[in-house]
Amino acid sequence: MRIAWIIARKDLALRSRDRSVFVIAFVAPLALAFIFNLVFGGGGNDIGQSVQFDYGIVDRDDGPVSQAFTEVLEAIEADGLIAVQPFDIEPDARAAVEDGTIDSLFILPSDLSANITTGLPANIEVVGNVDTPTSAGVAASIAERFASGLAAATDAALTAVETGVIGPDEIASAAAEAGAQPPVAALVGIDAGIRLLDSATFFVAGLSIFFMFFVAGLGVTSMLEERRDGTMTRLIAAPIRRSSIIGGKALSSVLIGLVAMVTLVVASTLLMGANWGDPAGVLLLIFAAVLAVVALMSFVGGLAKTTEQSGNLQGIVAVTLGMLGGTFVPIGDPTSFLGQLRFLTPNAWFLRGLADLGGGNIVDTLPAVGVLLLIALGFGVAAVSVARKVVSA
Amino acid sequence: MTDRPVLEATDLDKRFGDLHAVRGVSFHIDPGETYGLLGPNGAGKTTTIAMVGGLLERDGGQVLIEGEPMTVRTLDPRRKIGLVPQDLAIYPDLTARENLTFFARLYEISGQQLKDRVAKVLEVIGLTDRADDRAGEFSGGMKRRLNIGIGLLHQPRLLILDEPTVGVDPQSRNAILESVEALSSDGIAVLYTTHYMEEAERLATRVGIIDQGEIKAEGTRRQLVQMVGERDRISITANGPLESAVTDLRGMSGVEEAGASDGQITLLVRDASELLAKALETVTNTGASVSSVAVEEPDLEAAFLHLTGKALRD
Numbered sequence: 001m002r003i004a005w006i007i008a009r010k011d012l013a014l015r016s017r018d019r020s021v022f023v024i025a026f027v028a029p030l031a032l033a034f035i036f037n038l039v040f041g042g043g044g045n046d047i048g049q050s051v052q053f054d055y056g057i058v059d060r061d062d063g064p065v066s067q068a069f070t071e072v073l074e075a076i077e078a079d080g081l082i083a084v085q086p087f088d089i090e091p092d093a094r095a096a097v098e099d100g101t102i103d104s105l106f107i108l109p110s111d112l113s114a115n116i117t118t119g120l121p122a123n124i125e126v127v128g129n130v131d132t133p134t135s136a137g138v139a140a141s142i143a144e145r146f147a148s149g150l151a152a153a154t155d156a157a158l159t160a161v162e163t164g165v166i167g168p169d170e171i172a173s174a175a176a177e178a179g180a181q182p183p184v185a186a187l188v189g190i191d192a193g194i195r196l197l198d199s200a201t202f203f204v205a206g207l208s209i210f211f212m213f214f215v216a217g218l219g220v221t222s223m224l225e226e227r228r229d230g231t232m233t234r235l236i237a238a239p240i241r242r243s244s245i246i247g248g249k250a251l252s253s254v255l256i257g258l259v260a261m262v263t264l265v266v267a268s269t270l271l272m273g274a275n276w277g278d279p280a281g282v283l284l285l286i287f288a289a290v291l292a293v294v295a296l297m298s299f300v301g302g303l304a305k306t307t308e309q310s311g312n313l314q315g316i317v318a319v320t321l322g323m324l325g326g327t328f329v330p331i332g333d334p335t336s337f338l339g340q341l342r343f344l345t346p347n348a349w350f351l352r353g354l355a356d357l358g359g360g361n362i363v364d365t366l367p368a369v370g371v372l373l374l375i376a377l378g379f380g381v382a383a384v385s386v387a388r389k390v391v392s393a
Numbered sequence: 394m395t396d397r398p399v400l401e402a403t404d405l406d407k408r409f410g411d412l413h414a415v416r417g418v419s420f421h422i423d424p425g426e427t428y429g430l431l432g433p434n435g436a437g438k439t440t441t442i443a444m445v446g447g448l449l450e451r452d453g454g455q456v457l458i459e460g461e462p463m464t465v466r467t468l469d470p471r472r473k474i475g476l477v478p479q480d481l482a483i484y485p486d487l488t489a490r491e492n493l494t495f496f497a498r499l500y501e502i503s504g505q506q507l508k509d510r511v512a513k514v515l516e517v518i519g520l521t522d523r524a525d526d527r528a529g530e531f532s533g534g535m536k537r538r539l540n541i542g543i544g545l546l547h548q549p550r551l552l553i554l555d556e557p558t559v560g561v562d563p564q565s566r567n568a569i570l571e572s573v574e575a576l577s578s579d580g581i582a583v584l585y586t587t588h589y590m591e592e593a594e595r596l597a598t599r600v601g602i603i604d605q606g607e608i609k610a611e612g613t614r615r616q617l618v619q620m621v622g623e624r625d626r627i628s629i630t631a632n633g634p635l636e637s638a639v640t641d642l643r644g645m646s647g648v649e650e651a652g653a654s655d656g657q658i659t660l661l662v663r664d665a666s667e668l669l670a671k672a673l674e675t676v677t678n679t680g681a682s683v684s685s686v687a688v689e690e691p692d693l694e695a696a697f698l699h700l701t702g703k704a705l706r707d
C-alpha cells in the first residue's frame with residue numbers, strides 16, 4: 001500500500017504537469033454545463049425536487065380506450081408529477097399551449113376506440129411548446145408507452161376473437177384494459193427522469209460522469225505508457241510486488257476521479273446554483289461511481305496493446321455509455337427498449353442515485369450505490385487480470 | 394565478503410513461441426568482476442538479463458544472487474541488483490532529482506539517507522548542476538547517465554548494464570566506460586552486455602561470447618584469442634557484391650574464416666602477407682571496388698568470427 005501510494009503520487013505529479021487533465025476534469029465539463037444550462041435551463045429547478053408538468057387533454061373519443069388513458073394520467077397525477085386539465089374545445093386547448101398556460105396537450109381522436117377495435121391505426125396527438133421541450137418529451141413518452149401496450153394487447157385480443165374466446169364488442173375494453181397496465185409499471189423510469197430533468201444539476205451531473213470516463217482511464221493509460229517508455233522494466237526490477245504497481249495506478253485514477261467530481265460539485269453549486277442534495281449521499285454516490293468507472297475503463301483500456309489504441313477504445317466506450325446513459329439527451333422515451341438499456345451504464349445509475357437522493361433520504365440511494373459497487377467489483381476483477389499482462393517485461 | 398559468486402546463472406532457457414531465444418546459458422560473476430556478454434543483435438543478451446533480474450519467467454534453469462534464488466516473484470534478491478535497461482527508462486516530465494527520488498523510494502530508501510544518496514548519485518553521473526531540470530530537456534548523453542544513475546541508487550552488489558552506449562556520442566560513451574571502470578574498482582560486480590568488441594576488451598575481466606541464444610565460448614581476452622590460434626586478420630572495406638566475394642574467398646586455400654557485414658569483409662588467414670594480393674584480386678573479380686585494407690593481429694573480434702562464423706559489427 002505504501003508503494004502503491006508512492007507510485008500514485010508520482011503519477012499525480014506527472015499528471016498535474018500535463019495540463020490536459022485539468023481541462024478534461026474541470027474546465028470542459030464546467031464550461032459545457034454552463035452552456036447547456038443557458039440553452040436549456042432557465043427554470044433552474046432543483047435536483048430531486050419534483051417538477052410538475054401542466055398537461056391538457058381533449059377527449060373526442062369518449063370510449064373505453066380514452067377512458068383507460070385518462071385513468072393512466074390520473075394515476076400519474078396522483079403522484080404529484082403532473083396536473084391534467086380537460087378541454088372541450090381543441091383550439092382553446094392549443095391556445096393554452098401557445099400562451100404557456102399548459103405545457104403540453106394530449107388530443108385523443110374521435111375514432112380512437114373504434115379504430116383500436118377494428119385493428120386500424122390510431123393516433124394520440126401530443127402538442128408541445130418549443131419552450132418546454134422536456135415537458136413535451138415526457139408527454140410523448142407517456143402516450144407512446146400507452147400506445148405500444150395497447151397495440152400488443154389489441155393483437156392479443158384480435159387473436160382471442162378469432163379463436164372465439166371473446167366477442168368483437170369486448171375488444172376495445174379488453175385492449176384498453178391491457179394497454180393501461182404497462183405505463184403504470186413504467187412510471188418508475190419516468191419518475192427518475194422527471195425529477196432530474198431541466199435542471200442545471202442534471203447537466204452538470206451527467207457531464208461530470210461522462211468526463212470522469214476520460215479521467216478514469218488515465219491510470220491504465222499511464223501503465224501502457226510506462227511499458228512503451230521502458231520505465232515498466234524498472235518498476236518490475238524493483239523489490240516491489242506487481243500488485244503494488246497495479247494498485248498505484250488504480251489509486252491515482254480513483255484520486256483524480258474523486259478530486260474532479262468533488263470540484264465539479266462544489267463549483268457547480270457555487271457558480272450555477274446547482275443543488276446536488278445531501279452531501280453525504282452525494283459523496284457516497286460519487287465514490288461508488290468513481291470506483292465503477294475506473295474499474296470499467298481500466299478493463300477496457302487494458303485490452304489494448306498501445307496507448308493510442310487504448311485511448312480510442314476508451315473514447316468509444318465513454319461516448320457510447322454517455323449517450324446510452326442519457327448524458328446528452330435526458331429525455332426521449334425512458335420506457336422504451338433503448339431507454340431501459342441505459343441502466344446498463346454507470347452513468348444512468350449515478351443519475352438515478354442522485355434522483356433518489358432528491359427524496360431527501362440517503363437510504364434511497366443505496367440501490368444505485370449497490371449497483372455501482374457491483375459494476376466496480378466485476379470490472380475491477382477483470383481489470384486486474386488484464387493489467388497483470390501489462391505489468392510484464 | 395565471501396568468495397561466493399554474486400551471480401550464478403545455470404542452464405537458463407527461454408522460448409518465445411517457436412523461437413528458442415536462450416538455450417542453456419550458464420555463467421557466474423564474482424565480486425568485483427566485470428563480465429562482458431558479447432554478441433550481435435538478437436543473440437539473446439537482453440533476454441538473458443531479463444531472467445537474471447527476475448523480470449521474465451524462464452523456461453528452465455536457475456539464478457542465484459549471492460546464493461539466493463531469484464524468480465519473477467522473489468523480492469529480496471532484487472535489492473542487490475541495479476538494472477539499467479537497454480532503452481532509456483526515465484520519466485522525461487520529471488526532473489533528474491525527482492526521477493532519482495522516485496526510484497530510490499521503491500527501494501525503501503527514505504529520509505536523510507534518500508537525500509544523501511540522490512545527491513551522491515547526481516554527483517557521480519555529473520548532473521548536480523542540472524538536477525532540477527526536466528529530464529526531457531537533457532541531451533542524449535545526459536539521459537543515458539541518468540538512466541545509469543537510477544541503477545546505482547540503492548548501492549547494488551551487481552550492476553547490470555544492457556548495451557549502455559548504443560546511440561551515444563563518442564564523448565559520452567567514453568564517460569560511461571570510465572564510470573563503469575570506476576565502479577568496478579569500487580568492488581561492484583558488473584554484468585555488461587554489448588555488441589562492441591572494443592568495449593568488451595576494455596572493460597571485461599571475462600567475456601562470454603553469445604550467439605543465437607548460446608554461449609559459444611567464455612574466458613579472459615587472452616584465453617579467447619588463444620582459441621583462435623595464431624591467425625592474422627585482413628579487413629577489406631569495399632563496395633559491391635560482398636557476399637559472393639566472401640563465398641569465393643572461403644574457397645581459397647589458407648583462408649580459415651571469411652565474413653562480411655556493413656561494407657567490410659573480414660578474413661582470418663594463416664599468413665596475411667602471402668594471401669593479401671590474391672584475396673584483393675578475388676574481391677575485385679566479383680565486381681566490388683576496394684576502398685581500404687587493414688591487416689591486424691588476432692583479437693576478440695577474430696575469436697568471435699571464428700566461433701560464430703560472422704563478423705561482429707552493427
Ligand SMILES: Nc1ncnc2c1ncn2[C@@H]1O[C@H](COP(=O)(O)OP(=O)(O)O)[C@@H](O)[C@H]1O
Pocket residue numbers: 409412414432433434435436437438439440441
Ligand atoms: N518478448 C519477446 N517476444 C518474442 N520474441 C522476443 C521477445 N524478446 C526477444 N525476442 C527475440 O528473442 C531473440 C533475442 O532477443 P534479445 O534478447 O533482445 O537479443 P539481444 O539483446 O542480444 O539483441 C531475438 O530474436 C528477439 O527478436
Ligand SMILES: [Mg+2]
Pocket residue numbers: 435438439440479555556
Ligand atoms: Mg538487447
